[in-house]
Amino acid sequence: MGISINVGRMKQDYSYLFQNSTSGSSLGNLNFLSDYASIKNGSYGKLMKAYYAKDSSKEVSSIAESQNKRNTSTAKDSAKTLASIESAADGLKDSADKLIARGSKSVFNKVDVESKDEYGMTTTAKEYDKNAIYDAVSAFADSYNKMIKEAASSETNSIQNRTKTLTGLTNANKNLLSTVGVTINEDNTISVDEKKFKEADMNTVKSLFNGNSSYAYRVSAQASLIDYAASTEASKANTYNGSGTYNNAYNSGSIYDFGF
Numbered sequence: 045m046g047i048s049i050n051v052g053r054m055k056q057d058y059s060y061l062f063q064n065s066t067s068g069s070s071l072g073n074l075n076f077l078s079d080y081a082s083i084k085n086g087s088y089g090k091l092m093k094a095y096y097a098k099d100s101s102k103e104v105s106s107i108a109e110s111q112n113k114r115n116t117s118t119a120k121d122s123a124k125t126l127a128s129i130e131s132a133a134d135g136l137k138d139s140a141d142k143l144i145a146r147g148s149k150s151v152f153n154k155v156d157v158e159s160k161d162e163y164g165m166t167t168t169a170k171e172y173d174k175n176a177i178y179d180a181v182s183a184f185a186d187s188y189n190k191m192i193k194e195a196a197s198s199e200t201n202s203i204q205n206r207t208k209t210l211t212g213l214t215n216a217n218k219n220l221l222s223t224v225g226v227t228i229n230e231d232n233t234i235s236v237d238e239k240k241f242k243e244a245d246m247n248t249v250k251s252l253f254n255g256n257s258s259y260a261y262r263v264s265a266q267a268s269l270i271d272y273a274a275s276t277e278a279s280k281a282n283t284y285n286g287s288g289t290y291n292n293a294y295n296s297g298s299i300y301d302f303g304f
Contacts, residue, residue, distance in 0.1 A: 119280040120199040126278040129203060132187070132194040133271035139187040140264035143180050143253040151180045152250050172246040181253060182236050184260065185226070188214075189233040195270065202273040210266040217252065217259045224249050 119126065143151060154170040161167070195207040211232045214221070218228055225240030241249070253260040 119277045120201075121197075121203075121274075121277060123278060125194075125197055126200075126274045129191075129194045129198060129274040130271050130278070132191040133267045133274065136184075136187040136191045137264050137267040137271070139180075139184040140260045140267065143184055143260045144255060144258060144264065146255075150254065151176050152246075152254050172250075174242045174246065177246065177249060178236070178238060178241050181226070181241065181249070182238075184253070184263075185234050185236050188263070191267065191270070192232050198274075200273065200277045203270060203277065206266060206270045206273050210263065210270070213259070213262055213266060220248070220252060221259075224252065 121129075142149075145151070152172060155173045156168050157171040158166055158168050192207070192211070195203055198204060198207075214228060214232075214234065221228070221234075224244040225237035227235050227237070229235060252258055255261065
């Protein structure tokens with residue numbers, strides 16, 4: 045039984061993709077039929093697979109090499125040190141965020157304060173709650189000092205640099221901080237003098253510790269960056285991750301998991 049091939053139809057379907065440049069000639073038709081046959085019997089497909097397998101192999105090797113370098117890099121600090129730094133950074137951010145809070149949660153909301161004059165007359169006025177503000181700033185100072193101490197044990201450049209930025213920020217506000225009873229110690233920690241603080245102008249205190257342009261706001265941002273630097277360092281191969289597993293992809297074989 046003979047097989048009829050509509051060459052004209054095939055020319056239309058494949059747009060002369062495999063034809064010789066001598067289109068319309070008997071030689072061109074023969075070349076087309078030869079190419080069509082190679083596709084039909086699978087030899088063309090095998091040739092293409094063999095050709096692209098070389099590039100695919102190179103791509104896998106390149107990806108594997110890149111993954112290998114990333115997974116075998118080692119953190120400069122121990123997992124314990126990095127975890128302590130992350131915890132301290134989180135604590136500093138939380139304490140700073142409580143100071144910069146606005147609205148009903150703001151520690152700088154004025155409250156009714158009663159006072160008596162020399163004749164025993166009681167008057168009520170809206171004033172800052174100095175005790176509440178002092179407690180919040182004191183907690184901030186404690187968190188700040190813990191951050192400085194934990195970061196001092198780090199050998200990771202990014203953590204060291206972020207911490208220097210943090211202490212530089214505090215030093216830049218040294219004079220203003222001193223007017224509200226906050227002093228910078230030789231080890232870069234800070235101290236709050238309660239008496240001087242409560243006698244200070246609370247509007248100055250608010251300008252330092254409340255709002256998106258305040259000193260406390262920028263400290264919160266730096267705490268986040270330190271936390272990120274510690275988290276990034278902790279993800280390297282010689283540390284354990286949050287789920288308690290070792291961060292080395294050699295054990296999981298993930299460098300070969302590309303879905304090929």
